[in-house]
Amino acid sequence: MGERFNQILRKFNGFMIDMMLSSKRGRRLFSSLAEPYIAGHSLEQALQNVDADSKKSRLSTIDILGEAATTIERSDEYMATYIELINLVSGYNENRPTISVKPTAICAVDKTHMHSLKETPLIDRLGQLAEHSTKRDVNLTLDMEDHNWTDVSLDAAQELWRSGYENLGIVLQSRLHRTANDIKERLKDAHYDLDKSDIRVRACIGIYDEPKDVAVTTKKAAKERLVSMVDDLFNTGVYVEIATHDHRALNRIIDEIIIRKGIPKERFEFQFLKGVHNAYSIEQRLMDSGYKVRYYMPFEINDGDGIPYLQRRLTANPGMVFSAMKNMMQRRFL
Ligand SMILES: Cc1cc2nc3c(=O)[nH]c(=O)nc-3n(C[C@H](O)[C@H](O)[C@H](O)COP(=O)(O)OP(=O)(O)OC[C@H]3O[C@@H](n4cnc5c(N)ncnc54)[C@H](O)[C@@H]3O)c2cc1C
Known part of the structure; x- marks a missing residue:
């Protein structure tokens, strides 16, 4: 098209x-x-769907739908549900799901939706979840929102990596002009007291419409960048989560990077969004090659969230x- x-x-x-x-x-x-x-309209429904997918050899990352919490009470509610979710997920021995978290759900935001309120800074909220999920041996991923949140999200992740938290992953968006530099400065040249292979990075094109001074504005250009971004990420030594439904981009990543460079299967996985048909038509081929496939499973706790x-x-x-x-x-x- x-x-x-x-x-x-x-x-x-x-x-x-x-x-x-x-x-x-x-x-x-x-x-x-x-x-x-x-994936569900309650925590219970979401876990039922996760279990059903697990029987089909699909892994999951579970997200609580909700963003731009405009009151502290609302962000507290999301925090409490995340804690409950971490507790429940820690009971899984096999195919333990990971958990995806949106900054503007766990932080209450101001009217512009660009900053958290001073009572709920991202580093504190994410730190609490990272601490709790470390005790429970559950992996978290901080989803990436629009470019106004990139610095604060990456700064928070870096601070937690510096404090030794191994269970926190991030998302980088190939459409942003800054991403190559973030990979270099925050991953390749940065030193943390943990093994780089413990750092998980989801590579995607990014869903937000961004102005052209901060991002490329065509999907074609974003996908070109996605392929080279995955290559750059492998070169830093981190664990790479390849999140695209574009079969052409997927085939290029597999043929030109994974196979050609002999990247071991333990160093990456493929991720898809629940409900996107392009994923279901390629997942079996990926699984037959011995690759891990994880689905993003979002659920609602309030109608309309x-x-x-x-x-x-x-x-x-x-x-x-x-x-x-x-x-x-x-x-x-x-
Ligand atoms: C697991 C996961 C987590 C993500 N997390 C983030 C995040 O934290 N921040 C962020 O900005 N973005 C995130 N994304 C979204 C991502 O950045 C893209 O916007 C999204 O995946 C679509 O881009 P694409 O590379 O699949 O290419 P596209 O060109 O959008 O999609 C390729 C093909 O897939 C099909 N397709 C794509 N989307 C749909 C749809 N909704 N319904 C039906 N068919 C569809 C179409 O046939 C399309 O031609 C995530 C994506 C995944 C898979």
Whole structure:
């Protein structure tokens, strides 16, 4: 699909989603289209789905949907659920899931959504989770939000690595111009009191629309960068989590980097988002090659918490309009 067509489609999807969210019937249609991307509407449901996936040899990373907590109480609620989740996950002996955390869920944010309130700085909140999950032997990944959060997220991770926390992973987005430098300064040239192979880095193109002074604005360019970013990450010695559904990019990473350079299977895994069909059509091939495959399994604790995440997923879905039309034609929502 051409880049221009893709951009128009995303705009159109965005427009349709806004329309859907503006009426009660539309919201029902939105929920129905978004359901495949959600692992559950409670912690229990999410764990049931994780268990079902585990039987199919899929690993999981579990996320509590919610971002931009605007009150301290709301961010406390997410913190408490993360603690509960860590406790439950620590009971898994086999295929223990990891946990993904959004900065703006565990920190209460100001009106601009660009900074945390002074009562809930990211380093404190993430530090508490890192401490608790270390005791429980559970791995955490700090999801990456838009570029306003990059410095504070990477600074917090570095501070925790310097304090010796091995269980914390980060996400880097290939579309950002700064990423090559972050890899060099924060990973390659940096010294921590832990083995570099214990540092997990998820490599993705990044989902947020960013201005062109901070990022490339086409997916094609972001994917070119993704391939070289994965190569750079392997060169630093960290554990690499390759997060893309693009088969061409995946094949290039496998053929040009993993196979050609003989990267051992213990040094990486592939990650996909629950509900994205491109993942299900390639996972068996990856598993047959002995590669690990992990799915991002987000769940909601409050109705509507998942809307921003699901909006992004539906906007990125090339079949969204078709599925919406099909639903409407069947008059399920009229
Ligand atoms: C495990 C995981 C964790 C992630 N964490 C972060 C994060 O912390 N921060 C961040 O900014 N981004 C994150 N992302 C999102 C990522 O950056 C991309 O936005 C997303 O994966 C789509 O990019 P792509 O490389 O798959 O390429 P795309 O070109 O978007 O996708 C390739 C193909 O996959 C299919 N596809 C993609 N998305 C959908 C969809 N929603 N519905 C249906 N089909 C679809 C389409 O056929 C598309 O052509 C994460 C992705 C994964 C897999």
